[in-house]
Amino acid sequence: MRLLLVCLLALVVLAVLAPVLIWSVADQWFAPALWPQALGLRGFRALASSGVGPATVASVAIAAASAGLATALAYPAGRALGLSDFRGKSALRVFLFSPVLFPPMAAALGMHSSFIRLGLADTSFGVVLAHVVPALPYAIGAIAAAFERFDPRYEDVARTLGASRLRVLGTVTLPLVWPGLAVGALFAFLVSWSQYALTLVIGGGVVITLPVLLFGLASGGDLQVTAAACVAFLIPVLLLTPITARALQGTRLGGRG
Protein backbone atom coordinates (compact mmCIF):
# COMPACT_ATOMS: atom_id res chain seq x y z
CA MET A 1 0.00 0.00 0.00
CA ARG A 2 2.78 2.33 1.04
CA LEU A 3 4.89 1.34 -1.95
CA LEU A 4 1.97 1.97 -4.27
CA LEU A 5 1.53 5.44 -2.80
CA VAL A 6 5.20 6.25 -3.23
CA CYS A 7 5.10 5.06 -6.85
CA LEU A 8 2.01 7.10 -7.58
CA LEU A 9 3.60 10.18 -6.05
CA ALA A 10 6.79 9.66 -8.03
CA LEU A 11 4.72 9.30 -11.22
CA VAL A 12 2.92 12.58 -10.61
CA VAL A 13 6.17 14.41 -9.91
CA LEU A 14 7.79 12.90 -13.00
CA ALA A 15 4.80 13.75 -15.18
CA VAL A 16 5.22 17.37 -14.20
CA LEU A 17 8.99 17.41 -14.48
CA ALA A 18 9.48 15.26 -17.57
CA PRO A 19 8.51 17.87 -20.20
CA VAL A 20 10.79 20.43 -18.54
CA LEU A 21 13.69 17.96 -18.43
CA ILE A 22 13.21 16.98 -22.07
CA TRP A 23 12.77 20.57 -23.25
CA SER A 24 15.98 21.60 -21.52
CA VAL A 25 18.03 19.27 -23.71
CA ALA A 26 15.97 19.52 -26.90
CA ASP A 27 18.11 21.36 -29.42
CA GLN A 28 15.45 20.69 -32.05
CA TRP A 29 11.85 19.75 -31.34
CA PHE A 30 9.11 20.56 -33.80
CA ALA A 31 5.51 19.48 -33.61
CA PRO A 32 4.04 16.95 -34.11
CA ALA A 33 7.05 14.84 -33.09
CA LEU A 34 6.70 13.18 -29.68
CA TRP A 35 10.45 13.22 -29.10
CA PRO A 36 12.99 15.97 -29.92
CA GLN A 37 14.70 15.60 -33.27
CA ALA A 38 18.06 16.58 -31.77
CA LEU A 39 19.28 16.50 -28.21
CA GLY A 40 22.02 18.85 -26.96
CA LEU A 41 23.19 21.28 -24.37
CA ARG A 42 22.53 24.47 -26.29
CA GLY A 43 20.03 25.57 -23.65
CA PHE A 44 22.44 25.14 -20.76
CA ARG A 45 25.23 26.85 -22.72
CA ALA A 46 22.98 29.81 -23.40
CA LEU A 47 21.96 29.80 -19.77
CA ALA A 48 25.59 29.84 -18.61
CA SER A 49 26.29 32.94 -20.65
CA SER A 50 23.14 34.67 -19.33
CA GLY A 51 24.52 35.08 -15.82
CA VAL A 52 23.06 31.99 -14.18
CA GLY A 53 26.18 31.59 -12.03
CA PRO A 54 26.00 34.89 -10.15
CA ALA A 55 22.21 34.61 -9.95
CA THR A 56 22.49 31.18 -8.33
CA VAL A 57 25.04 32.47 -5.85
CA ALA A 58 22.78 35.42 -5.04
CA SER A 59 19.75 33.14 -4.66
CA VAL A 60 21.53 30.70 -2.38
CA ALA A 61 23.02 33.49 -0.27
CA ILE A 62 19.74 35.37 0.04
CA ALA A 63 17.74 32.23 0.75
CA ALA A 64 20.25 31.05 3.36
CA ALA A 65 20.32 34.43 5.05
CA SER A 66 16.52 34.67 5.01
CA ALA A 67 16.24 31.15 6.41
CA GLY A 68 18.68 31.92 9.20
CA LEU A 69 17.04 35.20 10.09
CA ALA A 70 13.51 33.81 9.84
CA THR A 71 14.41 30.83 12.05
CA ALA A 72 16.00 33.03 14.67
CA LEU A 73 12.98 35.33 14.70
CA ALA A 74 10.52 32.44 14.63
CA TYR A 75 12.13 30.65 17.59
CA PRO A 76 10.63 32.75 20.39
CA ALA A 77 7.25 32.99 18.68
CA GLY A 78 7.16 29.26 17.91
CA ARG A 79 8.20 28.44 21.46
CA ALA A 80 5.48 30.61 22.96
CA LEU A 81 2.83 29.22 20.59
CA GLY A 82 3.86 25.63 21.15
CA LEU A 83 4.32 25.69 24.91
CA SER A 84 1.70 27.95 26.32
CA ASP A 85 -2.03 28.03 26.16
CA PHE A 86 -3.58 31.45 26.42
CA ARG A 87 -6.69 33.26 25.40
CA GLY A 88 -6.55 34.49 21.81
CA LYS A 89 -3.94 31.92 20.85
CA SER A 90 -5.77 30.87 17.70
CA ALA A 91 -6.35 34.50 16.78
CA LEU A 92 -2.63 35.14 17.16
CA ARG A 93 -1.92 32.11 15.01
CA VAL A 94 -4.09 33.50 12.21
CA PHE A 95 -2.45 36.90 12.61
CA LEU A 96 1.02 35.37 12.37
CA PHE A 97 -0.06 33.63 9.18
CA SER A 98 -1.33 36.83 7.58
CA PRO A 99 1.75 37.25 5.35
CA VAL A 100 0.61 34.07 3.60
CA LEU A 101 -2.97 35.31 3.23
CA PHE A 102 -2.26 38.81 1.93
CA PRO A 103 -1.19 39.29 -1.68
CA PRO A 104 2.59 39.58 -1.69
CA MET A 105 2.48 42.50 -4.13
CA ALA A 106 0.54 44.65 -1.66
CA ALA A 107 3.09 43.94 1.03
CA ALA A 108 5.96 44.48 -1.38
CA LEU A 109 4.80 47.94 -2.43
CA GLY A 110 4.30 48.99 1.18
CA MET A 111 7.69 47.69 2.19
CA HIS A 112 9.31 49.31 -0.80
CA SER A 113 8.44 52.86 0.22
CA SER A 114 9.71 52.21 3.76
CA PHE A 115 12.86 50.56 2.48
CA ILE A 116 13.63 53.52 0.21
CA ARG A 117 13.56 55.79 3.26
CA LEU A 118 15.78 53.38 5.20
CA GLY A 119 18.18 53.00 2.32
CA LEU A 120 17.43 49.30 2.05
CA ALA A 121 15.85 49.36 -1.39
CA ASP A 122 17.93 47.84 -4.20
CA THR A 123 20.16 46.02 -1.69
CA SER A 124 20.54 42.31 -1.06
CA PHE A 125 20.01 42.87 2.64
CA GLY A 126 16.73 44.61 1.88
CA VAL A 127 15.69 41.63 -0.23
CA VAL A 128 16.62 39.28 2.63
CA LEU A 129 14.48 41.30 5.04
CA ALA A 130 11.60 41.28 2.58
CA HIS A 131 11.87 37.51 2.11
CA VAL A 132 11.76 36.96 5.86
CA VAL A 133 8.18 38.26 5.90
CA PRO A 134 6.55 35.45 3.88
CA ALA A 135 9.00 32.90 5.29
CA LEU A 136 8.20 33.60 8.94
CA PRO A 137 4.77 31.93 9.17
CA TYR A 138 6.16 28.63 7.89
CA ALA A 139 9.15 28.77 10.22
CA ILE A 140 6.94 29.64 13.18
CA GLY A 141 4.54 26.82 12.33
CA ALA A 142 7.30 24.21 12.18
CA ILE A 143 8.95 25.40 15.39
CA ALA A 144 5.63 25.62 17.25
CA ALA A 145 4.92 22.02 16.25
CA ALA A 146 8.27 20.95 17.70
CA PHE A 147 7.61 22.77 20.97
CA GLU A 148 4.14 21.25 21.28
CA ARG A 149 5.86 17.92 21.87
CA PHE A 150 8.55 19.38 24.11
CA ASP A 151 8.25 19.02 27.88
CA PRO A 152 9.62 22.25 29.35
CA ARG A 153 10.27 20.44 32.61
CA TYR A 154 13.44 19.07 31.00
CA GLU A 155 14.68 22.64 31.24
CA ASP A 156 13.55 22.86 34.87
CA VAL A 157 15.50 19.72 35.73
CA ALA A 158 18.62 21.03 34.04
CA ARG A 159 18.27 24.39 35.77
CA THR A 160 18.00 22.84 39.24
CA LEU A 161 21.05 20.72 38.39
CA GLY A 162 22.98 23.97 38.10
CA ALA A 163 22.98 24.60 34.34
CA SER A 164 22.85 28.22 33.13
CA ARG A 165 20.13 29.27 30.71
CA LEU A 166 22.59 29.17 27.83
CA ARG A 167 23.79 25.68 28.73
CA VAL A 168 20.20 24.47 29.06
CA LEU A 169 19.48 25.81 25.58
CA GLY A 170 22.53 24.13 24.09
CA THR A 171 22.42 20.80 25.88
CA VAL A 172 18.73 20.19 26.53
CA THR A 173 16.36 22.33 24.48
CA LEU A 174 18.02 22.50 21.07
CA PRO A 175 18.88 18.78 20.91
CA LEU A 176 15.18 18.06 21.44
CA VAL A 177 13.64 20.64 19.12
CA TRP A 178 16.24 20.90 16.34
CA PRO A 179 14.21 18.81 13.87
CA GLY A 180 11.53 21.49 14.07
CA LEU A 181 14.14 24.19 13.59
CA ALA A 182 15.57 22.32 10.60
CA VAL A 183 12.17 21.98 8.96
CA GLY A 184 11.39 25.62 9.72
CA ALA A 185 14.68 26.72 8.19
CA LEU A 186 14.09 24.52 5.14
CA PHE A 187 10.62 25.97 4.60
CA ALA A 188 12.02 29.47 4.99
CA PHE A 189 14.79 28.68 2.52
CA LEU A 190 12.32 27.36 -0.06
CA VAL A 191 9.94 30.29 0.38
CA SER A 192 12.79 32.73 -0.15
CA TRP A 193 14.17 30.62 -3.03
CA SER A 194 10.97 30.95 -5.04
CA GLN A 195 10.25 34.65 -4.37
CA TYR A 196 9.88 36.66 -7.52
CA ALA A 197 7.68 39.70 -6.95
CA LEU A 198 9.32 40.72 -3.67
CA THR A 199 12.81 40.39 -5.11
CA LEU A 200 11.93 42.39 -8.18
CA VAL A 201 10.28 45.24 -6.28
CA ILE A 202 12.69 45.52 -3.35
CA GLY A 203 15.78 44.55 -5.37
CA GLY A 204 14.79 46.98 -8.07
CA GLY A 205 16.32 44.83 -10.79
CA VAL A 206 19.74 45.31 -9.22
CA VAL A 207 19.55 42.18 -7.14
CA ILE A 208 19.23 39.33 -9.63
CA THR A 209 18.16 35.98 -8.20
CA LEU A 210 17.35 32.84 -10.16
CA PRO A 211 13.58 33.48 -10.34
CA VAL A 212 14.20 37.00 -11.65
CA LEU A 213 16.54 35.61 -14.28
CA LEU A 214 14.09 32.82 -15.06
CA PHE A 215 11.20 35.20 -15.68
CA GLY A 216 13.41 37.27 -17.92
CA LEU A 217 14.38 34.23 -19.95
CA ALA A 218 10.81 32.94 -20.10
CA SER A 219 9.59 36.19 -21.57
CA GLY A 220 12.39 35.89 -24.13
CA GLY A 221 10.46 33.04 -25.70
CA ASP A 222 13.28 30.51 -26.02
CA LEU A 223 11.65 27.43 -24.56
CA GLN A 224 14.86 25.43 -24.33
CA VAL A 225 16.76 28.07 -22.34
CA THR A 226 13.72 28.58 -20.11
CA ALA A 227 13.51 24.84 -19.45
CA ALA A 228 17.23 24.72 -18.69
CA ALA A 229 16.79 27.59 -16.23
CA CYS A 230 13.92 25.68 -14.61
CA VAL A 231 16.17 22.67 -14.14
CA ALA A 232 18.87 24.84 -12.58
CA PHE A 233 16.18 26.32 -10.38
CA LEU A 234 15.01 22.87 -9.27
CA ILE A 235 18.38 21.34 -8.43
CA PRO A 236 18.91 22.87 -4.97
CA VAL A 237 15.36 21.96 -3.96
CA LEU A 238 15.80 18.37 -5.11
CA LEU A 239 19.12 18.21 -3.26
CA LEU A 240 17.97 19.85 -0.08
CA THR A 241 14.81 17.84 0.47
CA PRO A 242 16.35 14.35 0.63
CA ILE A 243 19.23 15.61 2.77
CA THR A 244 16.78 17.08 5.26
CA ALA A 245 14.63 13.97 5.13
CA ARG A 246 17.68 11.83 5.89
CA ALA A 247 18.73 14.09 8.74
CA LEU A 248 15.24 13.86 10.20
CA GLN A 249 15.11 10.09 10.01
CA GLY A 250 14.90 8.54 13.45
CA THR A 251 13.65 11.78 14.90
CA ARG A 252 10.04 12.31 15.78
CA LEU A 253 9.42 14.47 12.73
CA GLY A 254 10.88 11.78 10.50
CA GLY A 255 8.05 9.48 11.51
CA ARG A 256 10.32 6.65 12.58
CA GLY A 257 11.00 7.58 16.18
Added chain:
Amino acid sequence: MSCRLEARELSVVLGKNVIVHPVELSLEAGELHAIVGPSGCGKSTLLRALAGLVAPASGSIWLDGLEVTATPTDRRGVVMVFQDALLFPGMSVLDNVAYAARSTAAPRREVDAEARRLLGRVRLGGLEQRRPDQLSGGERQRVALARALMAKPRVLLLDEPLSALDAGLREELRALIQELQRELQLTTVVVTHDQREAATLGQRVSVMQAGRLLQTAAPMELYRAPATEAVARFLGATNFLPAEIRGGVAQTSLGPLALASGSADGPTTLCIWPQDLEPGPGPNAVEFRVQAVTFNGAEQRVRVAASGIELEAILPRWTALPADRTITLRLPSERLIRIDA
Protein backbone atom coordinates in the same frame (compact mmCIF):
# COMPACT_ATOMS: atom_id res chain seq x y z
CA MET B 1 26.29 19.38 52.49
CA SER B 2 23.01 19.40 54.33
CA CYS B 3 21.33 22.66 54.94
CA ARG B 4 18.57 24.26 56.98
CA LEU B 5 15.60 25.30 54.85
CA GLU B 6 13.05 27.90 55.77
CA ALA B 7 10.16 29.44 53.91
CA ARG B 8 8.52 32.44 55.50
CA GLU B 9 5.10 33.72 54.45
CA LEU B 10 5.78 32.19 51.05
CA SER B 11 2.93 32.55 48.57
CA VAL B 12 2.60 31.87 44.86
CA VAL B 13 0.13 33.50 42.51
CA LEU B 14 -0.25 32.30 38.92
CA GLY B 15 -2.31 34.63 36.79
CA LYS B 16 -5.20 35.60 39.03
CA ASN B 17 -5.18 32.40 41.07
CA VAL B 18 -3.55 32.14 44.46
CA ILE B 19 -1.96 28.69 44.23
CA VAL B 20 -0.08 28.81 47.51
CA HIS B 21 -1.35 30.99 50.37
CA PRO B 22 1.38 32.34 52.63
CA VAL B 23 2.95 29.24 54.19
CA GLU B 24 5.58 28.71 56.83
CA LEU B 25 7.90 25.78 56.33
CA SER B 26 10.99 24.98 58.31
CA LEU B 27 13.31 22.00 57.93
CA GLU B 28 16.24 21.11 60.13
CA ALA B 29 19.45 20.18 58.34
CA GLY B 30 19.17 16.56 57.27
CA GLU B 31 15.42 16.36 57.77
CA LEU B 32 13.18 14.34 55.49
CA HIS B 33 9.94 16.26 55.34
CA ALA B 34 6.82 15.05 53.55
CA ILE B 35 4.13 17.34 52.21
CA VAL B 36 0.92 15.48 51.56
CA GLY B 37 -2.22 16.76 49.92
CA PRO B 38 -4.75 15.98 47.19
CA SER B 39 -3.76 16.69 43.60
CA GLY B 40 -4.09 20.36 42.74
CA CYS B 41 -3.55 21.53 46.32
CA GLY B 42 -0.47 23.52 45.32
CA LYS B 43 2.19 21.22 46.73
CA SER B 44 4.11 20.89 43.46
CA THR B 45 3.94 24.64 42.94
CA LEU B 46 5.34 25.12 46.44
CA LEU B 47 8.28 22.88 45.49
CA ARG B 48 8.83 24.83 42.27
CA ALA B 49 8.93 28.03 44.28
CA LEU B 50 11.50 26.53 46.66
CA ALA B 51 13.62 25.58 43.64
CA GLY B 52 13.26 29.02 42.12
CA LEU B 53 11.38 27.74 39.08
CA VAL B 54 8.46 30.02 39.85
CA ALA B 55 8.76 33.40 41.49
CA PRO B 56 6.88 33.74 44.77
CA ALA B 57 4.30 36.51 45.04
CA SER B 58 5.42 37.26 48.57
CA GLY B 59 7.58 35.90 51.34
CA SER B 60 11.11 34.62 51.43
CA ILE B 61 13.19 31.45 51.28
CA TRP B 62 16.24 30.90 53.44
CA LEU B 63 19.03 28.32 53.27
CA ASP B 64 21.17 28.09 56.40
CA GLY B 65 20.03 31.56 57.41
CA LEU B 66 20.86 33.19 54.07
CA GLU B 67 18.06 34.49 51.92
CA VAL B 68 17.91 32.89 48.47
CA THR B 69 14.52 34.16 47.30
CA ALA B 70 16.11 36.02 44.39
CA THR B 71 18.92 33.54 43.74
CA PRO B 72 18.50 31.99 40.29
CA THR B 73 17.68 28.28 40.20
CA ASP B 74 21.05 27.18 38.87
CA ARG B 75 22.91 28.81 41.73
CA ARG B 76 20.55 27.85 44.52
CA GLY B 77 21.62 24.25 45.00
CA VAL B 78 18.02 23.12 45.38
CA VAL B 79 17.68 20.09 43.13
CA MET B 80 14.36 18.67 42.00
CA VAL B 81 13.37 15.16 40.94
CA PHE B 82 10.04 14.82 39.13
CA GLN B 83 7.44 12.07 39.09
CA ASP B 84 8.40 11.06 35.54
CA ALA B 85 12.15 10.85 35.73
CA LEU B 86 12.65 13.23 32.77
CA LEU B 87 16.02 11.79 31.77
CA PHE B 88 17.49 13.76 28.88
CA PRO B 89 16.48 11.55 25.92
CA GLY B 90 19.54 12.08 23.74
CA MET B 91 22.08 11.20 26.42
CA SER B 92 23.33 7.91 27.81
CA VAL B 93 22.59 7.02 31.41
CA LEU B 94 26.14 7.99 32.35
CA ASP B 95 25.89 11.39 30.65
CA ASN B 96 22.57 11.99 32.36
CA VAL B 97 24.05 11.31 35.78
CA ALA B 98 27.18 13.31 35.02
CA TYR B 99 25.20 16.29 33.67
CA ALA B 100 25.55 18.50 36.72
CA ALA B 101 29.35 18.19 36.74
CA ARG B 102 30.00 18.34 32.99
CA SER B 103 30.27 22.13 32.90
CA THR B 104 32.61 22.34 35.88
CA ALA B 105 36.37 22.40 35.67
CA ALA B 106 36.62 18.86 37.05
CA PRO B 107 38.38 16.49 34.64
CA ARG B 108 36.06 14.30 32.64
CA ARG B 109 37.56 11.11 33.97
CA GLU B 110 36.87 12.09 37.57
CA VAL B 111 33.33 13.17 36.73
CA ASP B 112 32.67 9.86 34.98
CA ALA B 113 34.11 7.95 37.93
CA GLU B 114 31.84 9.81 40.34
CA ALA B 115 28.82 9.22 38.08
CA ARG B 116 29.65 5.51 37.96
CA ARG B 117 29.97 5.42 41.72
CA LEU B 118 26.52 7.04 42.11
CA LEU B 119 25.01 4.64 39.59
CA GLY B 120 26.39 1.79 41.67
CA ARG B 121 24.93 3.46 44.73
CA VAL B 122 21.42 3.30 43.21
CA ARG B 123 22.20 -0.28 42.13
CA LEU B 124 22.39 0.40 38.41
CA GLY B 125 26.06 -0.43 37.88
CA GLY B 126 26.60 -1.74 34.34
CA LEU B 127 23.83 0.29 32.69
CA GLU B 128 26.05 3.33 32.03
CA GLN B 129 25.80 3.20 28.25
CA ARG B 130 22.06 2.51 28.03
CA ARG B 131 19.69 5.08 26.57
CA PRO B 132 16.87 6.31 28.81
CA ASP B 133 14.25 4.59 26.61
CA GLN B 134 15.94 1.24 27.25
CA LEU B 135 15.27 1.45 30.98
CA SER B 136 12.25 0.43 33.04
CA GLY B 137 10.28 3.03 34.99
CA GLY B 138 11.96 2.09 38.26
CA GLU B 139 15.43 2.24 36.72
CA ARG B 140 14.71 5.63 35.18
CA GLN B 141 13.63 7.01 38.53
CA ARG B 142 16.83 5.70 40.15
CA VAL B 143 18.93 7.32 37.41
CA ALA B 144 17.09 10.58 38.08
CA LEU B 145 17.96 10.21 41.74
CA ALA B 146 21.63 9.58 40.98
CA ARG B 147 21.63 12.56 38.60
CA ALA B 148 20.25 14.75 41.36
CA LEU B 149 22.82 13.51 43.89
CA MET B 150 25.60 14.30 41.41
CA ALA B 151 24.71 17.99 41.79
CA LYS B 152 25.52 17.76 45.52
CA PRO B 153 22.18 19.31 46.48
CA ARG B 154 21.91 21.55 49.51
CA VAL B 155 18.22 20.65 49.49
CA LEU B 156 16.64 17.80 47.55
CA LEU B 157 13.04 18.13 46.35
CA LEU B 158 11.17 15.01 45.31
CA ASP B 159 7.88 15.59 43.47
CA GLU B 160 5.81 12.39 43.71
CA PRO B 161 8.89 10.27 43.12
CA LEU B 162 7.04 6.98 43.60
CA SER B 163 3.68 7.66 42.00
CA ALA B 164 4.53 6.34 38.55
CA LEU B 165 5.72 2.97 39.86
CA ASP B 166 4.09 -0.38 40.68
CA ALA B 167 3.63 -1.36 44.31
CA GLY B 168 6.72 -3.58 44.57
CA LEU B 169 9.06 -1.13 42.86
CA ARG B 170 7.61 1.67 44.92
CA GLU B 171 8.56 -0.06 48.16
CA GLU B 172 12.07 -0.68 46.86
CA LEU B 173 12.64 2.91 45.75
CA ARG B 174 11.14 4.26 48.96
CA ALA B 175 13.65 2.25 50.97
CA LEU B 176 16.46 3.47 48.70
CA ILE B 177 15.44 7.10 49.10
CA GLN B 178 15.35 6.76 52.88
CA GLU B 179 18.69 4.98 52.92
CA LEU B 180 20.43 7.60 50.78
CA GLN B 181 18.80 10.47 52.61
CA ARG B 182 19.97 9.14 55.98
CA GLU B 183 23.44 8.31 54.74
CA LEU B 184 24.03 11.70 53.11
CA GLN B 185 22.06 13.60 55.76
CA LEU B 186 20.23 15.34 52.93
CA THR B 187 17.65 17.97 53.73
CA THR B 188 14.78 16.62 51.65
CA VAL B 189 11.23 17.66 50.87
CA VAL B 190 9.08 14.95 49.34
CA VAL B 191 5.65 15.71 47.96
CA THR B 192 2.99 13.03 47.68
CA HIS B 193 -0.77 12.58 47.53
CA ASP B 194 -0.54 9.30 49.45
CA GLN B 195 -1.02 9.59 53.23
CA ARG B 196 0.66 6.27 53.98
CA GLU B 197 3.64 7.17 51.84
CA ALA B 198 3.94 10.51 53.62
CA ALA B 199 3.80 8.88 57.05
CA THR B 200 6.27 6.16 56.07
CA LEU B 201 8.76 8.53 54.42
CA GLY B 202 8.57 11.73 56.41
CA GLN B 203 10.21 12.38 59.71
CA ARG B 204 7.69 15.18 59.82
CA VAL B 205 4.61 15.55 57.67
CA SER B 206 2.75 18.66 56.53
CA VAL B 207 -0.82 18.30 55.36
CA MET B 208 -1.62 20.69 52.53
CA GLN B 209 -5.04 21.56 51.19
CA ALA B 210 -6.21 24.30 48.83
CA GLY B 211 -2.85 26.06 48.97
CA ARG B 212 -2.50 26.08 52.75
CA LEU B 213 -0.42 24.00 55.16
CA LEU B 214 -3.01 22.83 57.68
CA GLN B 215 -0.76 21.02 60.12
CA THR B 216 2.85 19.97 60.47
CA ALA B 217 3.82 17.21 62.87
CA ALA B 218 5.65 13.92 63.25
CA PRO B 219 3.56 11.18 61.60
CA MET B 220 2.43 9.58 64.84
CA GLU B 221 1.56 12.93 66.36
CA LEU B 222 -0.39 13.82 63.25
CA TYR B 223 -2.53 10.69 63.52
CA ARG B 224 -2.81 10.95 67.30
CA ALA B 225 -3.98 14.54 67.27
CA PRO B 226 -5.14 15.90 63.94
CA ALA B 227 -5.68 19.62 64.46
CA THR B 228 -8.82 20.01 62.38
CA GLU B 229 -11.58 17.89 60.98
CA ALA B 230 -10.23 18.58 57.49
CA VAL B 231 -6.85 17.10 58.44
CA ALA B 232 -8.49 14.11 60.11
CA ARG B 233 -10.73 13.49 57.10
CA PHE B 234 -7.81 13.79 54.71
CA LEU B 235 -5.85 11.24 56.77
CA GLY B 236 -8.79 8.87 56.38
CA ALA B 237 -10.83 9.41 59.52
CA THR B 238 -14.56 8.74 59.09
CA ASN B 239 -15.84 8.48 62.65
CA PHE B 240 -16.98 11.87 63.87
CA LEU B 241 -19.22 12.42 66.86
CA PRO B 242 -20.67 15.77 67.92
CA ALA B 243 -20.32 16.19 71.68
CA GLU B 244 -20.87 18.60 74.56
CA ILE B 245 -18.21 18.40 77.24
CA ARG B 246 -19.24 18.95 80.85
CA GLY B 247 -16.91 18.22 83.73
CA GLY B 248 -14.56 16.03 81.71
CA VAL B 249 -17.39 13.89 80.34
CA ALA B 250 -18.61 14.10 76.76
CA GLN B 251 -22.36 14.06 76.28
CA THR B 252 -23.06 12.41 72.92
CA SER B 253 -25.93 10.68 71.17
CA LEU B 254 -24.20 7.44 72.18
CA GLY B 255 -24.49 8.44 75.83
CA PRO B 256 -21.88 9.90 78.18
CA LEU B 257 -18.27 9.07 77.28
CA ALA B 258 -15.38 9.57 79.69
CA LEU B 259 -12.48 11.56 78.23
CA ALA B 260 -8.80 11.66 79.07
CA SER B 261 -8.27 14.14 81.89
CA GLY B 262 -7.97 17.84 81.26
CA SER B 263 -10.74 18.40 78.74
CA ALA B 264 -12.25 21.88 79.01
CA ASP B 265 -16.03 22.30 78.90
CA GLY B 266 -17.76 23.28 75.67
CA PRO B 267 -19.18 21.95 72.41
CA THR B 268 -16.78 19.94 70.25
CA THR B 269 -16.40 17.06 67.82
CA LEU B 270 -14.91 13.75 68.84
CA CYS B 271 -13.06 11.56 66.38
CA ILE B 272 -11.92 7.98 66.79
CA TRP B 273 -9.89 5.89 64.34
CA PRO B 274 -11.68 2.73 63.18
CA GLN B 275 -8.66 0.72 64.38
CA ASP B 276 -9.07 2.10 67.92
CA LEU B 277 -12.54 0.70 68.62
CA GLU B 278 -12.17 -2.41 70.80
CA PRO B 279 -14.70 -5.25 71.06
CA GLY B 280 -16.04 -6.16 74.47
CA PRO B 281 -17.59 -4.53 77.55
CA GLY B 282 -15.84 -2.03 79.84
CA PRO B 283 -15.68 1.73 80.32
CA ASN B 284 -17.11 3.77 77.42
CA ALA B 285 -18.71 0.61 75.97
CA VAL B 286 -21.65 1.11 73.62
CA GLU B 287 -23.95 -1.51 72.12
CA PHE B 288 -24.13 -1.20 68.31
CA ARG B 289 -26.10 -2.84 65.55
CA VAL B 290 -23.90 -4.36 62.82
CA GLN B 291 -24.77 -2.93 59.40
CA ALA B 292 -22.17 -4.54 57.17
CA VAL B 293 -19.02 -6.61 57.46
CA THR B 294 -16.19 -6.93 54.97
CA PHE B 295 -13.28 -9.28 55.42
CA ASN B 296 -10.18 -8.47 53.37
CA GLY B 297 -7.80 -11.10 54.67
CA ALA B 298 -5.96 -8.80 57.05
CA GLU B 299 -8.86 -7.49 59.10
CA GLN B 300 -12.60 -7.17 59.41
CA ARG B 301 -14.19 -3.85 58.60
CA VAL B 302 -17.48 -3.48 60.35
CA ARG B 303 -20.06 -0.73 59.86
CA VAL B 304 -22.00 -0.27 63.07
CA ALA B 305 -24.79 2.08 64.14
CA ALA B 306 -26.40 3.20 67.39
CA SER B 307 -28.76 6.08 68.15
CA GLY B 308 -28.52 7.39 64.61
CA ILE B 309 -24.70 7.49 64.67
CA GLU B 310 -22.82 5.35 62.17
CA LEU B 311 -19.23 4.33 62.87
CA GLU B 312 -16.67 2.18 61.16
CA ALA B 313 -14.60 -0.27 63.17
CA ILE B 314 -11.60 -2.27 62.04
CA LEU B 315 -11.40 -5.39 64.14
CA PRO B 316 -8.78 -8.15 64.36
CA ARG B 317 -9.45 -10.61 61.58
CA TRP B 318 -10.54 -13.53 63.78
CA THR B 319 -13.01 -11.51 65.87
CA ALA B 320 -16.22 -13.56 66.17
CA LEU B 321 -19.28 -11.45 65.49
CA PRO B 322 -22.43 -12.37 67.49
CA ALA B 323 -25.23 -14.05 65.58
CA ASP B 324 -27.86 -11.51 66.69
CA ARG B 325 -25.91 -8.75 64.88
CA THR B 326 -25.39 -6.64 67.96
CA ILE B 327 -21.90 -5.90 69.16
CA THR B 328 -20.46 -4.08 72.13
CA LEU B 329 -17.53 -1.83 71.33
CA ARG B 330 -15.43 0.26 73.64
CA LEU B 331 -14.34 3.79 72.70
CA PRO B 332 -11.18 4.03 74.86
CA SER B 333 -11.03 7.48 76.43
CA GLU B 334 -7.34 7.97 75.54
CA ARG B 335 -8.22 7.29 71.89
CA LEU B 336 -11.01 9.83 71.62
CA ILE B 337 -9.59 12.79 69.68
CA ARG B 338 -11.11 16.10 70.52
CA ILE B 339 -11.32 18.37 67.48
CA ASP B 340 -12.47 21.89 68.22
CA ALA B 341 -11.86 23.33 64.77
